[in-house]
Amino acid sequence: MMTAQMFFIAFFGLAAVWFGIVVFRTFSMVRSALALLFSQTALGAMFLSMQAEFLGVLQIMMMATEMSIMAIFMVMFMMDPGGLGEMEMTHQKRLSLVTGFVSFVAAVMIAVFVDWGPMANTFPDAAQQTVDLGLELLGRSMLIFEMAGITILTAMIAATAVAIQPAKKVSQ
Amino acid sequence: MTTLLVLLLLIAGAYFVAVLEAWISNGRFRLAAPLYATIALLGRESIVPRKPDRIFFEVGPVLLLLSALLAATVIPLTPDLIITELATGALFINAALVYVLVALLMAGWGPDGAYAMIGGWRFLGQLIAYAMLIVMPITAVAMRAESLLSTQIVVSQLGLWNIIYQPLGFVLFFVASMALAFLPPFDMMIAKGELAGGVEAEYTGARLAVFRLGRLVLIITLASATAIFYLGGWQGPWLPPWAWSAIKILVVTATMLLAGRYMPRIREAHLLSWCWMLGIPLALINILIVGILVLEFP
Numbered sequence: 001m002m003t004a005q006m007f008f009i010a011f012f013g014l015a016a017v018w019f020g021i022v023v024f025r026t027f028s029m030v031r032s033a034l035a036l037l038f039s040q041t042a043l044g045a046m047f048l049s050m051q052a053e054f055l056g057v058l059q060i061m062m063m064a065t066e067m068s069i070m071a072i073f074m075v076m077f078m079m080d081p082g083g084l085g086e087m088e089m090t091h092q093k094r095l096s097l098v099t100g101f102v103s104f105v106a107a108v109m110i111a112v113f114v115d116w117g118p119m120a121n122t123f124p125d126a127a128q129q130t131v132d133l134g135l136e137l138l139g140r141s142m143l144i145f146e147m148a149g150i151t152i153l154t155a156m157i158a159a160t161a162v163a164i165q166p167a168k169k170v171s172q
Numbered sequence: 173m174t175t176l177l178v179l180l181l182l183i184a185g186a187y188f189v190a191v192l193e194a195w196i197s198n199g200r201f202r203l204a205a206p207l208y209a210t211i212a213l214l215g216r217e218s219i220v221p222r223k224p225d226r227i228f229f230e231v232g233p234v235l236l237l238l239s240a241l242l243a244a245t246v247i248p249l250t251p252d253l254i255i256t257e258l259a260t261g262a263l264f265i266n267a268a269l270v271y272v273l274v275a276l277l278m279a280g281w282g283p284d285g286a287y288a289m290i291g292g293w294r295f296l297g298q299l300i301a302y303a304m305l306i307v308m309p310i311t312a313v314a315m316r317a318e319s320l321l322s323t324q325i326v327v328s329q330l331g332l333w334n335i336i337y338q339p340l341g342f343v344l345f346f347v348a349s350m351a352l353a354f355l356p357p358f359d360m361m362i363a364k365g366e367l368a369g370g371v372e373a374e375y376t377g378a379r380l381a382v383f384r385l386g387r388l389v390l391i392i393t394l395a396s397a398t399a400i401f402y403l404g405g406w407q408g409p410w411l412p413p414w415a416w417s418a419i420k421i422l423v424v425t426a427t428m429l430l431a432g433r434y435m436p437r438i439r440e441a442h443l444l445s446w447c448w449m450l451g452i453p454l455a456l457i458n459i460l461i462v463g464i465l466v467l468e469f470p
Binding site for chain 2: 028030031034037053054057058060061064065068069071072082084125126127129130
């Protein structure tokens with residue numbers, strides 16, 4: 001059981017990394033967006049392998065819509081959405097290299113050096129997990145989630161307001 | 173064994189939908205027609221268009237079939253006839269069905285054809301319209317059952333089916349699932365006679381057969397979901413549970429197909445404004461009403 005679990009976590013982890021790489025290997029915007037989707041789906045499958053059923057299903061569900069919507073925006077705004085012209089669409093390469101490397105090192109350091117505490121031997125079954133999660137969201141963590149929700153909503157309204165062209169005055 | 177049985181039932185259901193759809197749309201009841209059509213499709217050559225996005229082109233139809241099948245795995249036809257009982261069953265149905273969108277985007281983008289691509293993006297617009305109307309009514313259903321387990325949802329309707337307990341949710345879910353299965357009048361992405369088949373336009377032969385099978389299985393899956401969420405699943409007097417499941421699923425399917433027959437096609441932009449300005453407020457009211465009912469009359 002334990003080895004099977006480890007195998008699937010490793011498999012989906014590698015799949016997530018591979019699809020993450022594909023995002024930058026391809027020139028096609030739709031391929032890129034859907035590669036990111038499958039990277040996120042693989043993360044959801046990792047949650048499932050770790051028996052966090054609700055989180056896994058939620059991740060798999062949410063990402064499909066989000067990445068598809070991202071795909072249409074990428075197609076609308078990029079000059080060569082099909083990637084057939086093999087146009088160069090990257091920029092600030094040195095900055096992104098440095099940032100990427102630093103975040104990678106930081107993530108590894110956190111994973112290795114943080115004291116994660118003892119490994120849990122018993123955990124509630126999937127139905128109980130859902131109940132616990134619901135109680136947590138509507139209790140102790142409610143304020144945090146409401147704040148996050150309102151912040152995102154404000155950002156969405158602001159982004160839409162910025163994107164809309166001001167109505168031109170009709171000159172007679 | 174259960175898996176095999178459910179798969180066979182799904183195939184039989186898909187065959188029935190094909191017969192029924194032809195009967196309703198062109199008035200001819202021919203039992204053998206889908207069989208001939210399948211043989212014809214499989215026998216024809218399957219043309220690959222010029223400069224396709226080969227991965228998407230091949231994966232699209234298969235993913236459509238796969239997501240409909242995955243959603244069917246958590247639907248109980250009798251108390252024992254269910255492939256897997258997930259603690260997040262009601263959510264999982266929706267998670268699997270979201271990939272219908274991904275499949276149609278792939279199938280639309282893949283062949284590098286204008287009609288197909290327009291069809292694919294149209295479905296994205298349609299998803300933004302109906303998505304909330306799938307999730308919010310399911311939320312109200314789960315509230316009454318106090319569980320996301322699909323069998324628990326059926327058991328919670330003992331005595332009073334959800335179609336009577338929360339009729340508003342039923343109507344919204346019914347309309348939204350028709351939009352999800354791109355049945356008429358929500359078939360702008362196929363749009364026979366306008367887009368020349370839309371997403372289907374560039375598919376021929378075996379690939380088209382898989383695509384059409386996926387669509388049929390999707391319809392039967394959604395009808396089964398409606399039956400377990402709102403019509404009390406396998407429950408009913410006199411007849412055995414499997415018979416009640418079958419009857420309810422067939423009635424829902426026939427209603428969906430008939431409803432589309434008598435309505436003009438709805439453009440996805442209009443659907444979007446109807447769903448967001450009328451549908452979502454109604455869905456929220458439904459959640460509120462069910463919440464009060466659950467608290468006051470447990």
